[in-house]
Amino acid sequence: MDKIFKNSKLVPYYYLGRGAFANLGMLLNAKRKTQGDFVVVVIDHYFSGKHILPEGSIHADDLVIYADTSEEPKTTYIDALTDQVKTKNRMPVAIVGIGGGSTLDVAKAISVMLTNPGKAEQYQGWDLVKHAPVYKIGVPTIAGTGAEFTRTAVLTGKDKKLGINSDYSVFDQVILDADLLETVPKEQFIYTAMDCFVHNCESLLGRINDTMTIALAEKSTQMMKEIFLGEMDLEKLLVASSLGGLAVANSSVGICHPLSYGLSIELGLHHGFAICVAFNQLEEYYPEVATFKKILEKYEIHLPKVVSDDIAEEQLERMAVATMLNEKPLSNAFGDDWENIFTKEKIKSLLRKM
Numbered sequence: 001m002d003k004i005f006k007n008s009k010l011v012p013y014y015y016l017g018r019g020a021f022a023n024l025g026m027l028l029n030a031k032r033k034t035q036g037d038f039v040v041v042v043i044d045h046y047f048s049g050k051h052i053l054p055e056g057s058i059h060a061d062d063l064v065i066y067a068d069t070s071e072e073p074k075t076t077y078i079d080a081l082t083d084q085v086k087t088k089n090r091m092p093v094a095i096v097g098i099g100g101g102s103t104l105d106v107a108k109a110i111s112v113m114l115t116n117p118g119k120a121e122q123y124q125g126w127d128l129v130k131h132a133p134v135y136k137i138g139v140p141t142i143a144g145t146g147a148e149f150t151r152t153a154v155l156t157g158k159d160k161k162l163g164i165n166s167d168y169s170v171f172d173q174v175i176l177d178a179d180l181l182e183t184v185p186k187e188q189f190i191y192t193a194m195d196c197f198v199h200n201c202e203s204l205l206g207r208i209n210d211t212m213t214i215a216l217a218e219k220s221t222q223m224m225k226e227i228f229l230g231e232m233d234l235e236k237l238l239v240a241s242s243l244g245g246l247a248v249a250n251s252s253v254g255i256c257h258p259l260s261y262g263l264s265i266e267l268g269l270h271h272g273f274a275i276c277v278a279f280n281q282l283e284e285y286y287p288e289v290a291t292f293k294k295i296l297e298k299y300e301i302h303l304p305k306v307v308s309d310d311i312a313e314e315q316l317e318r319m320a321v322a323t324m325l326n327e328k329p330l331s332n333a334f335g336d337d338w339e340n341i342f343t344k345e346k347i348k349s350l351l352r353k354m
Helices: 020-031 075-086 101-113 186-204 211-229 234-249 256-267 271-279 289-298 313-324 327-334 344-353
Strands: 013-016 039-044 063-067 094-099 136-140 154-156 161-165 173-176
Touching: 013 020, 013 234, 020 094, 020 136, 020 173, 039 101, 063 075, 063 101, 075 101, 075 154, 094 101, 101 136, 101 154, 101 161, 101 271, 161 256, 173 234, 186 211, 186 234, 186 256, 186 271, 186 289, 186 327, 211 234, 211 289, 256 271, 256 313, 256 327, 256 344, 271 289, 313 344
Parallel strands: 013 173, 039 063, 039 094, 094 136, 136 173
Antiparallel strands: 154 161
């Protein structure tokens, strides 16, 4: 059988360093060619009322959207925001996402949907996007999701949580500025950072990886251990998150993410927290769960049990089905015969522990 080669797309440009966010205005001005050109800036609603944008980066005709991240981004929310942008009756020259993984995914999804017909739910899956998106810039204000470097925009639909997995979801420019991480609450900081740790574990032990993936994930894991079991370094954490994002973009997630999606859809849990709850019960698959528990202990993070002991069978069934919809990650973890290995009953038994 002929070997199948993967042609991997990376973010072409990035700034790194404290104060790098000040370059946003210059980047946007380079895209403005005529007087009517405008940009769309999607900012996490956490920053509403705060002066976060660099002086002079936004013009009067630009559209600033404070994305509601109290829930995971839904496909219907993306459709509504895309329609809002379309009321300008012309295409923006750039989309900027400023915030955590959810906000960055919202910005990615809008950039794709502005140039592709239909609804966002039609593009949940792998390589379904046909038309080039609007130019987009990602500015993470928390580290761990790796969304600034991944090729997906994770969205929740009526019965599934699945990304717009496409080269067209990749940012054209990223700005990594550790100054933006200074105000993140401790619990959210840890939950989100551990998403990166889990990305690395899933990439390293999966079947869809290569020498590049392994190198990126191993280095990211090493840096994460130095940061969380040693001395905190926010800029180093941003780099570790980026490497983890690159690793998973070049491979796939594994067991933990599909399980967390079931938790998020049915119980409304935020992604980072759901990841931690799920990973905490996966030591039989991932030896690094032991390190994960040491980190939680050091930072005095206590994970509650979120699945009730008397959970209704119908609810547990929906969570298991939502997990099993993620065929590619589970195939990455177990192989093509994953359904006979990671059965619905096994999934339910794990969920009951969470």
